[in-house]
Structures are given as C-alpha cells and as structure tokens.
Amino acid sequence: MSIRQIIFEIETKQGLAKLYHRTPQGTGHPILFVHGFGSSASVWFSDDASLGFFFIDRGYDCWALHLSSDVSGEISTLAHEELLTAVHHIFTTRNQRITIIAHSMGGIIARVFTSPHFKHPYPLNKVERMIHGIALLAVPNHGVEAGDISQIETTVKSIRNMLLADKREEPLNIPPDLGLGFVQLTHKSQLIQRLNTPLVLNPNIRWINAVATYDRIVPRESALFSSSEVAKIPNFKQQEFECDHMAYPGVSTLKKVVKVIDLTTSSKLDEKLPFYPAIHRSEDVGTWILDELIKKQ
Numbered sequence: 628m629s630i631r632q633i634i635f636e637i638e639t640k641q642g643l644a645k646l647y648h649r650t651p652q653g654t655g656h657p658i659l660f661v662h663g664f665g666s667s668a669s670v671w672f673s674d675d676a677s678l679g680f681f682f683i684d685r686g687y688d689c690w691a692l693h694l695s696s697d698v699s700g701e702i703s704t705l706a707h708e709e710l711l712t713a714v715h716h717i718f719t720t721r722n723q724r725i726t727i728i729a730h731s732m733g734g735i736i737a738r739v740f741t742s743p744h745f746k747h748p749y750p751l752n753k754v755e756r757m758i759h760g761i762a763l764l765a766v767p768n769h770g771v772e773a774g775d776i777s778q779i780e781t782t783v784k785s786i787r788n789m790l791l792a793d794k795r796e797e798p799l800n801i802p803p804d805l806g807l808g809f810v811q812l813t814h815k816s817q818l819i820q821r822l823n824t825p826l827v828l829n830p831n832i833r834w835i836n837a838v839a840t841y842d843r844i845v846p847r848e849s850a851l852f853s854s855s856e857v858a859k860i861p862n863f864k865q866q867e868f869e870c871d872h873m874a875y876p877g878v879s880t881l882k883k884v885v886k887v888i889d890l891t892t893s894s895k896l897d898e899k900l901p902f903y904p905a906i907h908r909s910e911d912v913g914t915w916i917l918d919e920l921i922k923k924q
Contacts, residue, residue, distance in 0.1 A: 632647065633645055634648045635712075637712050639695055639733055644692065644695040644713075645693040645712045646690060646716060648690050649690065654686075655687040655688045656726065656759075656921060657717050657723055658689050658725070659688065659692060659714065659717060659729060660691040660727075661692050661710065662694065662695075663729075663730045664732040672691070674874070676782065676908040677907060678908070684859040687722060689920075694733075695709060704830055706734050706739040706745075707740065707748055707749075708854045710736055710740045711740065719919035724758060725757060727760075727764065728764065728789070728906050728916065730765060731764070732766075732767070732847065734765075734768075738768075738822055738828065740754070741761070741828075741829040741832055742826075743829065744822075745821070753825075758832055759833065759921075760833035760923075761832060761833075761835075762836075762918045764839075764907060765842055765850055765872050765906045768827075768837070768849060768850055769819065769823065769850075770814030770815065770816060771812055771849055798870075803913075826858050827859060829854045830859075833862050834862075835862075835863070835916065836851075836862060837906060838850040838851050838867035839871055839872055839882075839903075840869055841871050841895065841903045853868075866915060868906060868909055868915075870903050870906040873905050873906075873907075
C-alpha cells in the first residue's frame with residue numbers, strides 16, 4: 628500500500644494536514660478523497676478493492692487529504708482551512724473542476740465547506756466554481772446517537788457553561804462543542820442542526836449520496852435524505868448499497884478461519900456474522916459515482 632507523494636503540508640491551529648497526490652502523472656479528471664473520523668488518507672489505498680485504485684485504474688487523477696485532527700479537530704476549521712487549501716491547490720494546479728469523494732465525517736466537512744448556512748473566510752461562489760460535484764459515502768447527514776457519545780455531548784456542554792461562568796476581565800471565546808469534532812456529529816449538535824435547517828445541500832453543486840444498508844456505525848436513517856429534503860436539491864441522486872461503514876480489524880483473518888472449517892459451520896457463521904464490503908471498497912459504489920456524477924460534466 629502506498630499513497631505516494633506528499634504535495635504539501637499545512638499547519639493549522641489543530642495540527643498538520645497533508646495532501647497526497649497518488650498519481651503525479653495523472654491527466655484525467657481530478658478526484659479528491661476526504662477520509663472520516665479515526666481514519667487517514669491511506670484508507671483510500673489500503674486494499675486492492677479500495678476506491679482509490681478503482682479510479683486510478685480508469686485514468687483519473689487521484690488526490691487524498693489527510694486531516695490534521697479528525698478526532699478532536701473542530702469541523703469548521705477542517706473545512707475552511709484544510710479542505711479549502713487542498714481544493715484550491717488542485718484547482719490551480721490542474722485548472723479543472725474537482726470531484727470530492729468523502730466518507731463519513733469527511734462528508735460533513737464537505738457539507739460545511741459548501742454550506743450557505745456557515746460563515747466562510749472566502750467567497751462561496753468561488754468555491755462552487757472549483758467543484759464539479761460531491762459524493763457522500765455513509766455520511767451521518769442527520770447526526771448519530773451512539774450511546775456514550777450523547778453523554779459526552781452533555782458533559783462537554785456542562786464544562787463549557789462552567790468556563791463561561793468564570794468571571795474574567797476578557798470573556799472567553801469558547802466554541803459550543805469545545806472544538807471536539809466527534810461531538811459535532813451527534814444528532815443534537817448545533818452544527819448538524821444548522822446544516823439541515825432549512826437547506827440541506829448547496830444547490831449550486833451536484834451531489835450524490837451513497838448509503839450503506841448494513842452500516843454498523845451510521846444508521847441508514849441518518850445517512851438517507853427524506854423525500855421532502857430530496858425535493859429541495861436539484862440534480863440529486865441517492866442509492867443504498869449492500870455495504871458496511873468500514874473494514875473492521877480482524878475481519879480478513881476471520882474470513883480465512885471460516886474457509887477452513889466445514890461448510891455447515893461456515894453457513895451458520897455467515898448467518899450470524901455476515902461480511903459486507905466497506906462502502907469505500909465497493910466496485911458497485913465506484914461505478915455509480917462514475918455514472919451519476921463524474922461522467923455528467
């Protein structure tokens with residue numbers, strides 16, 4: 628596995644972001660991959676079936692952004708500094724509009740990056756001119772409620788209120804979620820609510836939304852847009868795929884174990900532990916992105 632050449636590093640208040648160029652000699656349509664929570668740029672090239680190789684094999688020019696702090700980073704900063712810098716660099720280098728393929732939290736970052744509901748340190752119409760379209764893969768579009776994360780959100784708000792109550796000569800500028808990116812993915816977070824009220828996606832950009840039917844991280848109800856929401860988005864497509872959210876550690880080893888035991892046991896194991904491909908390793912998803920987004924220029 629290799630993600631090849633680092634084009635630049637950008638230091639933000641959250642850490643060091645990196646932009647990789649997997650096909651330095653590529654002349655095809657530029658694609659920028661954006662990873663999700665707890666992941667890295669290498670996820671797009673970690674397996675022969677990964678979407679990075681899918682598009683490389685078809686002659687596309689592939690780039691991958693490694694976020695500086697996907698776990699604790701503030702999502703607006705990741706969008707307005709790191710994603711903006713990567714998009715601007717690719718656009719000025721290639722002089723072509725870019726397709727963004729974003730997984731999980733990366734999709735929320737892409738939505739904030741292009742949303743009319745947020746203050747941007749740049750003219751939004753210039754960003755719209757740099758982007759051909761955005762493919763969302765297993766994105767928590769309506770937020771998630773994953774057990775302890777909801778409790779963390781409550782705790783964070785309590786800490787913030789205590790800090791604000793502290794009498795100081797100069798008031799503290801404390802973000803609502805203390806700048807913790809993963810807290811902003813809960814369904815009650817201010818960021819998620821702002822994204823979805825009232826406009827869901829930037830109407831000046833072409834969007835598609837791939838939902839993993841068997842997602843064990845982001846419920847399909849969170850990833851799917853409702854019919855009323857879809858009606859507000861021009862040229863929008865969404866589709867469900869028999870995929871999971873990610874490739875889980877140990878699954879490849881477990882598959883090998885299943886193969887060497889008898890067929891009866893294998894059948895029972897498959898029923899209890901069905902193996903679905905990660906959505907960023909699905910050829911069906913890659914083909915759909917090609918047909919419904921990239922080829923429609």
